[in-house]
Amino acid sequence: MLAWILPSVVASAQSSDRPRLTTxxxxxxxxxxxxxxxxxxxxxxxxxxxxxxxxxxxxxxxxxxxxxxxxxxxxxxxxxxxxxxxxxxxxxxxxxxxxxxxxxxxxxxxxxxxxxxxxxxxxxxxxxxxxxxxxxxxxxxxxxNDLSDVKPPEGAVAPHERLIGPMFDESGLRFFLVYNPRVKNFHYVLDETARVADAFTPVARRDRILIGKRTGFAFYRDHRRARKILIGVFDGNARVNNHLDGPFDQLPDSIIEGETLREALIEMDPTLAGEIDRFGGSPDGEFRYMIAPYLHYAFEDELHRFDRCATRRRGGAEAAYYRCFVTKRREDGAMPGPPREQGRKPGKGR
Structure with a gap:
């Protein structure tokens, strides 16, 4: 991931609760x-x-x-x-x-x-x-960052789902990483137990889709549970690998319990058995499985499909409904960088 350059902060005697000015x-x-x-x-x-x-x-x-x-x-x-x-x-x-x-x-x-x-x-x-x-x-x-005491609100995680742990992304947003065995994939659920460092605007005529004004992260307001599921990250940010390219590289490593993550990854993709450690990384540390079940979008109308699918299936089977929020990666991998195995991200360097 990239860091980002901000203009130098202007020193002042202003109160600490006022915005910081840059020039x-x-x-x-x-x-x-x-x-x-x-x-x-x-x-x-x-x-x-x-x-x-x-x-x-x-x-x-x-x-x-x-x-x-x-x-x-x-x-x-x-x-x-x-x-x-x-x-x-x-x-x-x-x-x-x-x-x-x-x-x-x-x-x-x-x-x-x-x-x-x-x-x-x-x-x-x-x-x-x-x-x-x-x-x-x-x-x-x-x-x-010690997130060990951060817990999701009651009802935000379904009884059959597995909470992998809380996360803090370098975008400033916090998430709960949840594995859904009925769809054999993951959801990034927005953590709203603390102040959310963004403001959201609804998509026109699709008010269950919310886009962060600062981050460009797109969320869907779940019909079945009081939670917001990440469905999209702006493609321009993903292509330049900046701090808004998505939470895939800020997993809850410090508090992952035992084999929780590895077991979920292998359940999702049995070919990973014997190929990953408990953090989802390869033994040589060169690769780590990329958990990115969201869309890299360029225009907001690309997000409409999530609402169409969820609205159509909201009264049906739970597995069919939650599959609406899982996006398979594009054939080109949807991420910038040197050649690497499909679905994986770089290891130690970025």
Whole structure:
């Protein structure tokens, strides 16, 4: 996933509950600055990123990605430091950065390193979901997002469905990942137990379809349960792999219990047996199964089919009704990036 560049915040004595002002002036001046950085050297860039952080940071996304961005030589770069649930307790982290993608230029090369003590990077567990990262003379404490107490409202998950866990996407939206064995697929249910960091507008003449004004995420107001199911992500965001490309890469890794996710994935696709770990990843860490049962849409009328289907089937069998909200991936994979197995996403780098 990409981080994103925001113009610098204007410092002021304004009350903290007022909006933060950003300016194009600050952004332009950042682009025009003469900067020195060995951009082709991942260790030099990692040292720069770590040195630029405060002594303590909060990692909101639930797969442990801490996203960042910077400008150098007139180019915007994005990247992430990831404290992966699979190996952070073994003293490792994952570092990646790349020139920001755009529709007109497509995929850009990623520079990636798995870092541990052999590269002079110490990752120390201080407490549950709290880690100190040290390189050279700089230490930063990373506090991962603890969602263990987040529970869905009563009735939001059907008795036969399996709650995989709560999620926090880098878009700022929270979800509950739910497996529905009757359709052998997953639903991303919007978490409304806390303030939702978006505002929604209904689609004309299809008022059960709601689109986020900021995120472009499209939801359907379920006829049968008091919940909103994710049905679409704007295709332009998915193609440039930015922070609004969908929640597929922020699964609830820190609180997945035992084999819950792996069992659901194998039930959905038996060919995965023996091919994935309990997080849905390949043994070599190169791939992870992509759970993306939603549409990448370019125009809102593409979302109408969900309402037509759900309205027609709302009084019928439950399995037939909930199949309305599962979208099979397009033949081209519907996601940007280097060639990879259908239905999977990159592993450590992005």
């Amino acid at each position: 194009n002036q600050a952004q332009i001046e950042d682009w025009m600055r003469e900067t020195t950085l060995a951009i082709d050297d991942p260790m030099a860039v990692f040292a720069f990123v770590l040195a630029s952080l405060p002594g303590e940071v909060t990692v909101y996304p639930s797969e442990g990605y801490y996203y960042f961005g910077f400008s150098h030589g007139g180019v915007n770069y994005s990247g992430n430091i990831r404290l992966d649930a699979s190996d952070r307790d073994a003293g490792a982290l994952h570092f990646a950065y790349f020139e920001e993608m755009a529709d007109w230029r497509g995929e850009t090369p990623t520079r990636y390193r798995r870092l541990d003590a052999t590269q002079g990077v110490a990752v120390e567990r201080l407490a549950r979901l709290v880690y100190r990262v040290t390189h050279r003379d700089k230490s930063v404490v990373f506090r991962l």
